[in-house]
Amino acid sequence: MNDVVRLDAVSKVYGRGPNTVFALREVSIGIPHGSFTAVMGPSGSGKSTFLHCAAGLDHPSSGSVRLGGTELAGMNETELTELRRKRIGFVFQAFNLVSSLTVTENITLPLKLAGVRVDRSWLEEIVNRVGLAGRTGHRPGELSGGQQQRVAIARALVTRPEVVFGDEPTGALDTITARDVLTLLREVVTTMGQTVVMVTHDPVAASYADTVLFLADGNVVDAMAAPSAEKVADRMTRLGAWV
Ligand SMILES: Nc1ncnc2c1ncn2[C@@H]1O[C@H](COP(=O)(O)OP(=O)(O)OP(=O)(O)O)[C@@H](O)[C@H]1O
Structure with a gap:
């Protein structure tokens, strides 16, 4: 089994x-190691719920979620927090950086929280890869939006996580900056073998992925390989997303 993340018959029910x-x-899907997956679907189709259940941020009502060989169902909050800290990276739309900390301090914060020593050569490699060499002493307020998201990506990579989840990682960026950040995420997958799963509303963003999963009404209704922005937009239109 080459899936980093595996969902089997995962349901999430709210209210009664x-x-x-x-x-x-009852979503069943596997995310292969070293792949870039985009998750799309109309508003309310279950994208955030999918991401939260897959990333151990929320408990499914039923079903199984596995990260590597680890079953998340039945874990308590402390165990899930530890698992997320050590084995999962997150990149959010709003960057979520600590404004009083420098770039280096922000990037290494997950290691500090996990009580893990900083591997200086790995840190240097990540900083170089995300294009932040020369900015490491700056604070977030002194950086552009694109640079801040690069810090967040470096922070997501620093623990060498099994998977990085992105929740609209380019949602707050202008078109050109968004492309730079997507290119970086693509490189992280292609050259570092990192697994990335990203929720997005943007067909152009989705076209950087290897596979696009389409959600509708809580079901995975389609998976598109080798996506183009046009094909993704067309599929979304047929799902009734933009009518
Ligand atoms: N805490 C909650 N309580 C009740 N219903 C909820 C809750 N969270 C989500 N839902 C419902 O679950 C469904 C899926 O929501 P979800 O946020 O996963 O969709 P989404 O595809 O991410 O939507 P969007 O693109 O608008 O962010 C929606 O009908 C939503 O109203």
Whole structure:
């Protein structure tokens, strides 16, 4: 089995009685090692719920979520926090950097929280890869949005996680800067063998992935390999996303 993340019959139900919402309906899917996956779907289709369940940020109502060989179902909050800290990287739309810390301090924060020593040569490699050499002493407020997202990507990579999850990582960036950040994420997959899963509304962003998963009404309804922005946009239109 070459899947880094594996969901089997994962359902997430909110509310009860007439207010019941099925955010995910028995979703079964594997994310292969070293792949770049985009998750798309109309508003309310279950993308955030999928990401949160797959990343151990939320408990499914039923079903199995495995990271590597580890079953997440049944883990308590402390165990999940530890697992996320050590084995998962996150990149959010809002960067979520600590404004009082320098670039280096922000990048190495997950190691500090996990009580792990900084591997200086790995840190240097990451800083170079994300193009932040020469900026390491700056604070987030002194950086552009694209540079801040590069810090967040470096921070997500520093623990050598098994998978990096992105929640609209380019949602707050202008078109050109977004392309730079997507190119970086693509490189991280192609040259470092990192596994990346990214929720996005943007067909251009999705076209950087190897595979696009389409969600509709809590189901994975399609998977598109070798996506182009046009093909993704067309599929979204047929899902009724933009009518
Ligand atoms: N805490 C909650 N309580 C009740 N219903 C919820 C909750 N969170 C999500 N939902 C519902 O679950 C469904 C899926 O929501 P989710 O946020 O996963 O969709 P999404 O595809 O990420 O949407 P968007 O693109 O608008 O962010 C929606 O119908 C939503 O209203």
